[in-house]
Structure formats: C-alpha cells, structure tokens
Amino acid sequence: MTGTKGTIVKLSLVVVAMYGFSYALVPIYDKFCEITGLNGKTNEVAYIGNDIQKDNRFVTIKFISNVANSAPLDFEPSVTEMTVQVGKAYNTHYVMKNNSSKQLHTTASPSVTPGKHAEYFKKVECFCFEQQTINAGEVKDLGIQFIIDNDLPHASGDIILSYTMFDITDSVKETNRL
Amino acid sequence: MSANIDHLKEEHHQPSGLMRWITTTNHKDIGSLYLWFSLLMFFVGGLMALIIRAELFQPGLQFVVPGFFNQMTTMHALIMIFGAVMPAFVGLANWQLPMMIGAPDMALPRLNNWSFWILPFAFTMLLSTLFFESGGPAAGWTLYPPLSLQGGNSMPFVIFSLHLLGASSILGAINVIATILNMRAPGMTLMKMPIFVWTWLITAFLLIASMPVLAGAITMLLTDRFYGTSFFTAAGGGDPVLFQHIFWFFGHPEVYILILPAFGIVSTIIPAFSRKKLFGYDSMVYATASIALLSFIVWAHHMFTVGMPLAGEIFFMFTTMLIAVPTGVKVFNWVATMWKGSMTFETPMLFALAFIILFTIGGFSGLMLAITPADFQYHDTYFVVAHFHYVLVPGAVFAIIAAVYYWLPKWTGKMYNETLGKVHFWMTTIFVNITFFPMHFVGLAGMPRRIPDYAVQFTDFNMIASVGAFGFGLSQLLFVYILFLTLKQPVTAEDKSWEGAEGLEWTLPSPAPYHSFDTPPKVE
Amino acid sequence: MKRLSVFLVTMLASLTTMADWEVNMPRGVTPTANAAYDLHMLIFYITVVIGIVVFGVMFYSIFHHRKSKGAKPASFHESTTVEIIWTVIPFVILVGMAIPATKTLIMMEDTRNSEITLKVTGYQWMWKYDYVEDDVAFFSKLDSDSNEARQLGSKKDVNKVDNYLLNVDNEVVLPTDTKIRILLTASDVIHAWWVPELTGKKDAIPGYVNELWIDIKKPGVYRGQCTELCGKDHGFMPIVVRAVPKQEYTKWVSLNQKNRVADKSK
Numbered sequence: 001m002t003g004t005k006g007t008i009v010k011l012s013l014v015v016v017a018m019y020g021f022s023y024a025l026v027p028i029y030d031k032f033c034e035i036t037g038l039n040g041k042t043n044e045v046a047y048i049g050n051d052i053q054k055d056n057r058f059v060t061i062k063f064i065s066n067v068a069n070s071a072p073l074d075f076e077p078s079v080t081e082m083t084v085q086v087g088k089a090y091n092t093h094y095v096m097k098n099n100s101s102k103q104l105h106t107t108a109s110p111s112v113t114p115g116k117h118a119e120y121f122k123k124v125e126c127f128c129f130e131q132q133t134i135n136a137g138e139v140k141d142l143g144i145q146f147i148i149d150n151d152l153p154h155a156s157g158d159i160i161l162s163y164t165m166f167d168i169t170d171s172v173k174e175t176n177r178l
Numbered sequence: 179m180s181a182n183i184d185h186l187k188e189e190h191h192q193p194s195g196l197m198r199w200i201t202t203t204n205h206k207d208i209g210s211l212y213l214w215f216s217l218l219m220f221f222v223g224g225l226m227a228l229i230i231r232a233e234l235f236q237p238g239l240q241f242v243v244p245g246f247f248n249q250m251t252t253m254h255a256l257i258m259i260f261g262a263v264m265p266a267f268v269g270l271a272n273w274q275l276p277m278m279i280g281a282p283d284m285a286l287p288r289l290n291n292w293s294f295w296i297l298p299f300a301f302t303m304l305l306s307t308l309f310f311e312s313g314g315p316a317a318g319w320t321l322y323p324p325l326s327l328q329g330g331n332s333m334p335f336v337i338f339s340l341h342l343l344g345a346s347s348i349l350g351a352i353n354v355i356a357t358i359l360n361m362r363a364p365g366m367t368l369m370k371m372p373i374f375v376w377t378w379l380i381t382a383f384l385l386i387a388s389m390p391v392l393a394g395a396i397t398m399l400l401t402d403r404f405y406g407t408s409f410f411t412a413a414g415g416g417d418p419v420l421f422q423h424i425f426w427f428f429g430h431p432e433v434y435i436l437i438l439p440a441f442g443i444v445s446t447i448i449p450a451f452s453r454k455k456l457f458g459y460d461s462m463v464y465a466t467a468s469i470a471l472l473s474f475i476v477w478a479h480h481m482f483t484v485g486m487p488l489a490g491e492i493f494f495m496f497t498t499m500l501i502a503v504p505t506g507v508k509v510f511n512w513v514a515t516m517w518k519g520s521m522t523f524e525t526p527m528l529f530a531l532a533f534i535i536l537f538t539i540g541g542f543s544g545l546m547l548a549i550t551p552a553d554f555q556y557h558d559t560y561f562v563v564a565h566f567h568y569v570l571v572p573g574a575v576f577a578i579i580a581a582v583y584y585w586l587p588k589w590t591g592k593m594y595n596e597t598l599g600k601v602h603f604w605m606t607t608i609f610v611n612i613t614f615f616p617m618h619f620v621g622l623a624g625m626p627r628r629i630p631d632y633a634v635q636f637t638d639f640n641m642i643a644s645v646g647a648f649g650f651g652l653s654q655l656l657f658v659y660i661l662f663l664t665l666k667q668p669v670t671a672e673d674k675s676w677e678g679a680e681g682l683e684w685t686l687p688s689p690a691p692y693h694s695f696d697t698p699p700k701v702e
Numbered sequence: 703m704k705r706l707s708v709f710l711v712t713m714l715a716s717l718t719t720m721a722d723w724e725v726n727m728p729r730g731v732t733p734t735a736n737a738a739y740d741l742h743m744l745i746f747y748i749t750v751v752i753g754i755v756v757f758g759v760m761f762y763s764i765f766h767h768r769k770s771k772g773a774k775p776a777s778f779h780e781s782t783t784v785e786i787i788w789t790v791i792p793f794v795i796l797v798g799m800a801i802p803a804t805k806t807l808i809m810m811e812d813t814r815n816s817e818i819t820l821k822v823t824g825y826q827w828m829w830k831y832d833y834v835e836d837d838v839a840f841f842s843k844l845d846s847d848s849n850e851a852r853q854l855g856s857k858k859d860v861n862k863v864d865n866y867l868l869n870v871d872n873e874v875v876l877p878t879d880t881k882i883r884i885l886l887t888a889s890d891v892i893h894a895w896w897v898p899e900l901t902g903k904k905d906a907i908p909g910y911v912n913e914l915w916i917d918i919k920k921p922g923v924y925r926g927q928c929t930e931l932c933g934k935d936h937g938f939m940p941i942v943v944r945a946v947p948k949q950e951y952t953k954w955v956s957l958n959q960k961n962r963v964a965d966k967s968k
Contacts, residue, residue, distance in 0.1 A: 003359070003360040004285045004286070004356045004360045004361075007285075007352075007355060007356045007359055007360060008286070008352060008356060011351075011352045011355060011356075011386055012352070014386050014387065015348055015352075015386055015389075015390050016390070018386070018387050018388070018389075018390035018391055019390035019391070019393055019394050021390075021391065021394075022390065022391040022392075022393070022394025022395060022398075022424055022427075023394055023398075025391075025394075025420075025423065025424050025427070026398075026409060026420065029417070029420050029423060033417075036487045036489070036490065038486065038487055038490070041417075062819065062834060064821055064832070064834060064885065064911070066823060066887055066889065066908075067889065068412075068413065068889055068890070068908055068909065069889060069890050069908075070825070070889055070890070080834060080835070081835070107413055107414075109412040109413065109415070109909040109910075111887075111909065111910045111911045112911075113885060113911045113912070113913050114813065114913065115485070115487060116487055155814070156814070157813065157814030157815060157816075158814075158816070158819075158883075160819075160885060160911065160913075162885070162887065162911045164412060164887065164908065164909045164910075166412070166413035166909075168413055168414075171406060171413075171414075237860045237861075237866060237867075238851065238852065238856065238860040239852060239853065239854040239855075239856075240854075241854075242854070243854055243934075244934040244935060244936075244937065244938075245934040248931070248933075248934060248936075316933075316934070317931065318931045322892060322930075322931070324890065324891045324892070324908060325891040325892065325931065325932060325933060328890075328891065328933070411909075412908055412909020412910065413909070417909075417910070418892060418907055418908070418909075419907060419910070452767075452775065453769070453775040454775040454776065454777075454779070455777075455779035456779065457778075457779050457780065458779070458780050458781075458784075458785055459779070459780065460780070461780075461785045483894060483902070483903050483904050483905050483930075484905045484907065484912075485886075485904060485905060485907070485910075485912035485913075488807065488808065488811045491807055491811075492804055492807065495800070495803060495804075495807070496800060499796045499799065499800060500796070502792060502796060503789055503792050503793055503796070506788065506789075506792045507785065507788060507789055509756060510756070510788045513756060513759055513760045513763065514784070515779075516760065516763045516764065516767065517759070517763050517767065517776075518763075518767055518773070518775070518776035518778075519763070519767050519773070519775050519776070520767065520768070520769045520773045520774055520775040521763075521764065521767055521768045521769060521773070522768070522769045522770070523768075531760075531764070534760070535757060535760075538753070538756065538757075539753070542749035542752075542753060545745065545749060545799075546742065546745050546746065546749065549741055549742075549745055549799065549803045550803065550807050551734075551737060551738050551741055551803060551806040551807050551810055551902065552738050552741045552742045552745065552803075553902075554738060554810070554901070554902020554903055554904070555727060555735075555738050555739075555742065555898060555902045555903075557894075557902070557903060557929070558894065558903065558929040558930060559929065618725075619723075619724065619725040619726075622724075622725065622726050622727040623724040623725070623726070623727070623728070624727075624728070624898045624926070624927075626896070626927050626928070626929045626937070627929075628931045628936060628937075629927075629936060629937030630937055631852055631867060631937050631938075632867065632937070633865070633866055633867045633868045634860060634861055634866050635724065638723060639723070
C-alpha cells in the first residue's frame, strides 16, 4: 500500500497548491492588468519621475464621473474636456458635494478608457490616492495633476478618464470601532 | 445469487438496515448510494426547472415573484451540477472502476464512505436556505459579485455547502486516482485500460486541479462580505471581474468534469452494440487528455463581454476553437466504430446514439459561441441556455441513463424491460428536443437568459419549450418505474448480458459479487 | 431525428402565417451588428455542412450496417492516416473561420474618431444616459404600462400593452450616420447593455468603464434589454434607442439640454 500512500500525499499537495494558486491569481491578475491595461486602472501612487519628454502632439482628454450605489453625493468634473500637449503637466479638479446631513468618508476609483492607454496616463497628484472626508453640506474641490506619457502611440484617439466615487463611511466606522 | 449473499453474510458480519448503508465501505454499496442520491437530486432540480418553465409558459407573472424565480434558476443549476450529474458519475465510477481494472474494491474504502456521506448534509444545508426569510441564493450559480455580495443571509450557508461539496469531490477524485494507479490487475498497462477508466482518471485530475480554485474564489467572496477584504470591490481597489476570472478558471474544467466520463460511457457502449472494437483507442485517450489540458486556457470565453483587451479576446477565441479538434476526433472515431459494424439498437445504444447527435449539435452551437464577435450577440441569451442544456442533458444525462441501462444487469442480475426502455428513450429524446431546440430561436431573436418574464414576441417558442419540459419530467417517472420493475424481478441475467460487451466486468457473475475480484485476473 | 425535422418543417411553414416565429438573429443597422450577423450566418452554414456530412455517414451506417440486415462486423479499429486527416481538416476549417472573426473583432474594438460620446450607467433597475459633450442627462426606466402589467396578479393583459417590457419612459435619441462612442459603467452591480440591431452587448461594471461604438445607418426605433443578471428586476430594465437624422438630433439636443435629470427622474 506504499504506492497508494504516495499517491495520496502527492495529490493532497496538488490540492493545497491549487488552493494557494487561487489566491496567487490576485497579484497575478493585478500585474497582468498593469501590463495589458485590462481594466484601465491607473497608477495608485504618485508618479514622481521626470523622464517624460514634451512632444509636439495634442490629445483630447474627456473627464467623466460616477457616484456608486446612489450615495448622497454630487460629484462632477469641473471641465469635461481638455486638449493637452503630450508630455506636459496639467491641473484640473473635480467637485464633490455632500448632500446628506452627516459627515461622509469617500474613496474614488479611477478608470481610463481605452484601458490599454492607462499606462500613459501618469498622475502626479490625485485625490484618488487617499480617502476623503467631507462634512454635511460641504462642497470640496478635488485636484489632480497629470502628464500624458510621450510613449503614447500615435493616432490614439481620445482618452477618457473616469472616477467613481464610493461612500465608504460604514466600513471606515467599522474599522475604527475594531 | 443467493449463494453469493450467504457468502457475504458469513464473511463480513455487516450491520443490517440503515446502519449497513451508513457504515458501508463497499464500493458497490457506495456506488448505489451515489446513484440513488443523484436520482433524487435530479428530481429536486427538475422540479425547480418545472417551476421556471411554468412561469415562462406565457408572458406576465403568473406564479412566482422575480426574486423567487432567480432563486430557482440559481438552485436548479447548483443542484443539477453538484447534486445530480457529478454524483451520478462518481457512483458509476464506484461501481465500475474496480470491476473494470480487476480490483476487489476502491483503494480507500473509508474515505469513500466519507465522500458520499458529506453530500446529504451539504445539500440539506443548501436547500434549507430556500426557507430563510431572505430566501436562498439568487445571484446565479456563478455567484458574480457585487450582486452576490448583496444577497441575504443565505450566502455563508451556500458557500459552506459548496466547500463541503468541493471537499467531497476532491476526496472522491483522490480515491479514483489512487485506485486506478495502484490497483490494476497484473498486465493491465495504462494503454490497455478500458476507455471509461481513462476518462475518469483524467476527470479526477481535473477535479483535483479545479475544485480548490473554486474553494479559493468563494472564500474570497466570504471574506469580502464579512471580514472587510476587498478582492472584488472597486471601492477598496479590487475588481469584480477578477472573481469571474478565478471562477471560470475552475468553471471551464468543471464543464469537462461533467462531460468526459460521458465520453467514456459512450465509447464503451458504441463498440458493444456495433460488435466491433472502438476505433482509434489511442487517439481517443490523447483527445481526452488534450481536451482536459485545453480546458485550463479557455476560461475567459465565458466572459467575452467584460471588456478584455483585443489580444486577450483573440487568444481565448483561438484556444476555444481549438477544442473543436479533439472533440471532432472523438465524434469521428465513434462514427468509424459504427462503420461496418453489426449494430443492434437496445436502449443503451439508442441513448448513446442520441448522445452523439445531440451532443454534436451542442458542440456546433459551442463553436458558434467561440467566435468572439458573434458571442457579443449570443452571450447571456437563451442561445447559450440552449447550448449548455444540449451538452448537459442529451449529453451528460443521456450518457448516465445509457450507462445505467447498460450495467444494470451486471449490478442487479436482472434485465430491464426492453420495450419500456425504448419507450422511455423515445419520449425522453422527443421531449428534450421540444424543450431545448426552440431556445436557440428565442435566444437568437433576442431573449436574455435569467429573466422571469419576456416580451410577447417570444411567447410561442416559450410555450413549446414549457410543454416539452413537463413531458421530459413525466418521461423520467417512467424511468423510475422501469427501475422499480427491474428490481422486483428474480435474477435471470447472464454473466455477459450483451453479445458484444467487452471488459473484465463481464467475466464476473451477474450480479457481481460483493468484492469484485478477490484474486486479480490476468490481462493479456 | 426524423421527428425533429418534421417539427422544424412545421415551424418553418408556420413562419409564413405568424410573424412571431422568429428563428434567427435580426440583421443589424450598424456596421458592427451587420458584421456579427454575417459571421453568425457563415459559421452556422459551415456547421450545417459538417453536420450533414457527419450525420449522413452515421445514418448510412445505422441503416446498412445493422445486424438485422445480416451485417458482419469488420475488424479494423485503427488508422493513423485517418486520424491525421480528421485532425488536420477541422483545423484548416477553423483557421478559415478565425480569419474573418479576427478581422471583425479588430474593427469592433476600434473606437477612435467618434463624433459623440454617450455614457450609459446601469442602476438597479434602470439606465442613466449622459451625453458627455452636450450636457444632456436623464434616467430611463420601464414604462408605467408595462410595469403595471408585469406585477404578479395584475389584471392587465400583457398582450394589449404597447411593446410589453420593451418600452421606456425616456428614449435615448441618437443621430444616424455618426460614429458614436458608448461608455458603459454601473452604479451598483454588473449590468450589460444590449440592443441586438445596434451592437453586441458589453458589461457595465461598477468602478470601471467599458466602451463600444455604433454607427446607425437607418433611422428607426431599436429595442434591447439588460443582459447580465442584476437582481430581482433584471428582466425589467429595457433599452429603447430612437435613431434620427442629424438635424433632428441637433434640435432634440438643444431642447433637452440642462437639468433634464431633475425633470424626468421622478
């Protein structure tokens, strides 16, 4: 029966390994998205390099916004469209208003469309890097500074930058309580 | 037969009554338990399908509210996949593998008992969620977040029962592999194994590789809901699409887990009733193995519409189309086996023939679905519903029914009534087509799946499908009646019940003795 | 399978008398939907031909190589040559399918040079439309007639409701002969936006943005539905697109600019 025992041990190891693999898929997927622009996620920490050259090309950036789960927030871009020079830093901002009667914690999730262009959209500053706190009735300007990388392929078409604002007040409270 | 039983009673001192079944470690007892349990679940899941079809008989809501309808579609899928088809195959493996490879029993009899007895508990838990105030799971069997995260209290129970079912399958698969690799009769090399054994060996490896991934995916879902992780919520930097990737990384191999043993059954029955050896045994083995390998790199064809990069869409389209090649080889080999054979058409053969035709139709619609730009139209419509029911009902379920008719005389020593068997076959085949063929039409015409109500232009075909579904359900009561009649008879079946049957199991007496081969047979 | 063919014939026969026996995908009114239709028909015909050949051989064998006709079984059971042939031939056919499919796919994914952008947001259970360049925005949900008739125990006859389940309170108006980029996202759970005659579907995923493009060649009203299970009223969030000539569209935009959300969302 040593044969059987050996088989069981080996197969059990495969089972454990495959369970581990399902968790390994999480970072693999993130890396994969980063390379291919699969889900249009942009850089999650500020871009601080200075290797981007100015380029004599212009692209149109369109700004859109969403509020998740119909949270009591107004959230809009201050301008809906900018034509920007490739390689040059620009500033713009979104405006958020708290329509509820209590303080809210929020976080924004960015998405660039087409996703494959996400890697050329470099954010120097962004409100999406951290959580926001907004008081009842408060109106807040949320700034971003960005550069379009000169590696952007020619004839790329318009780039769309979207932010979805999530109300995470409940989970923040939960964490504080713990 | 009576001599056999006396022999058993003397030697084994087993408890009688219910305790015999609870404590049994015998592969035949456990095989029977699996098969009866699967039949029960087939009717439970079928009842849910009939609730669905009753509601869809005409437009407007007549019987159930949309929320309950969604619970029915979700439960129907979970019950049929994990409760009916998979346990039926494990039951067949339990009965047949030791007999086919010349072994006395399975390699791990106690584990075998466990893997079965987990099932009734898991399904009791799963079904009990229907009686919760917030109802059972209603997000589809695929449990996509964020919708599944919105669900009521049923979610942790569903996930726990899925964990149990997964554990049961993994234990079963380990047992199958351990048995096949270590307990074959002397002289039976891998390439001499019966084809059913081969397909089960490959299926067991698929189970081992894919079930833990499902376990991981649903565990992440659970921690997202209750422990503040955000694997799948965009608010915390996660991505709901990631769940779909992990789920289908399990889900596509799962699809083949549901069909490879069926290939094995058909590859056993067709030669038996053609009185001719299986054509291209080696290529059948290779084709099965390549289908299994390909199943790990095609998963994203279930989710072409999530917005993948172009390169990804092309990759998954090509790999998916590639599966048509080994599948085609199998179909061609079956046809070549029949060619210049000497065929008779007993019930198992009829079901196997219907399998080839109807499964191939399901394969064709599968090929159409693989074409990404066209899939954007087909995806999540009744065309998809038609497709997977064609490969699962006249596919997997027909193969299981064929196997039961084919091996029933070996298991019980009693022959079923051939006329009734044929009536059962024709009713089943006619109604299965009346049920599922019109679904192609409404799907192409634009009817989405998983909806409790539809626009009036879809009425006619939906009525036909509903009539078919009730007919199909009634035909299966005939199946139960046939089984009942068979079991009531005295033992008369010959050891070799079919003229053209091949394999070690037919060298045993009918019914097969409690321990299949006490002394291993010699294989040339 | 004789019965199946009888069934099919009866069905086809009744096609002439009943308009509701639609058995095929509708032809599209955009280049993308038309390309999908053409591919669908191409693959369908190929599978029909393969089916006739394979089932033809099989049925020949079933009728002629049966024991009752005195057939004696042959003994052949393998041939590497044959196996290679029926591996290679399907492979070649598949390559023949893959080429047009890939071309179509590349065409479908090219959203560049669009003239207008429509943002579509899925909600449980309605759609919101934002005309990104034009400051027009509104919600669109199942019309009240259908909504009344669809309730369990409703006395209203669904057959008398105008476009039952496929009608909305606010239609999306879009210009013809214009490349339109559609951005898809959702507020709560995953939805999918599908109007068969205009385009294949794509998922609307909360937190992420997907895109599609359409170019409608024929004015008209086109209807569709949500196609990703999104909760209890998944079956009740239709889509209606009215395609009008460009001038008419411009007029519509100027009439509807600003604050339309406030007016119509009630």
